[in-house]
Amino acid sequence: MNSDDIKLVNLAFRVPRVEAAGAYADAVPGWSKTALHDIDGVPFMEARLGDVRINFFENAVYDEAPESAPPGFLHASFAVADLEGFLSDVHWRAHLTWGPAEIRGGFGRRRIAFFEPFPGCRIELMEEIDD
Template sequence: MSDGEAKLINLAFRVGSVAEAEALVESTGGWSKRAMHDIDGEQFLEARFGGISINFFETALYDGKAEPARAGFLHASFAVPSLAAILENPDWSARLVWGPSTIRGGFGHRRIAFFEPLPGCRIELMEEIDD
């Protein structure tokens, strides 16, 4: 991936309760709630703080059954023009940890995959799919 091909879309955080995060967002200055979304039955909150989009999840798509659900930073999400081109790159494909998969919600229709280029550093790459 070269500079200029990826665009930061949002940061994602795990919280103990999306409902509690929603209440805090709605009652704290500087925050604005954009929407509640659903991916395969799991709700998440899309919010903004200043010009930054931040999503709050209780469960990440890539969570394993044995992985403890600790609150904190999950991943940064970037839009790319072609997820297939990224997956063809052996440097990226060797670091694939989940996906690719197609998701749909109020945010649109996307093909996504998660990568771990360094231990503990997860990145979501997404390609918008036109309906």
């Protein structure tokens, strides 16, 4: 595992309503709505601001009490070639907060895990799984 094997995929934000975020992305120059997806029935919108992919969720997969969670930044997502390599590393494993789990949606199939290496800094690592 080295830094060349890690690539920023997206930034994720919680919003009160995915539909409202989509309307904003459609109306404001610089933004573009690219897709609506869902993970286990939970909808999210993928958008772009310039070259950066940004995902908008009403609830995150790791939310324990989503009705009380405020809108705002959720996490940065990074693609990795081998999630198991990170999970087996004692330093990463010590900061695991959710997962690993397999998810499926319009984006394909992924194995994901969330880490919080520093307070308030949540990172998702994801490994693409070929179907």
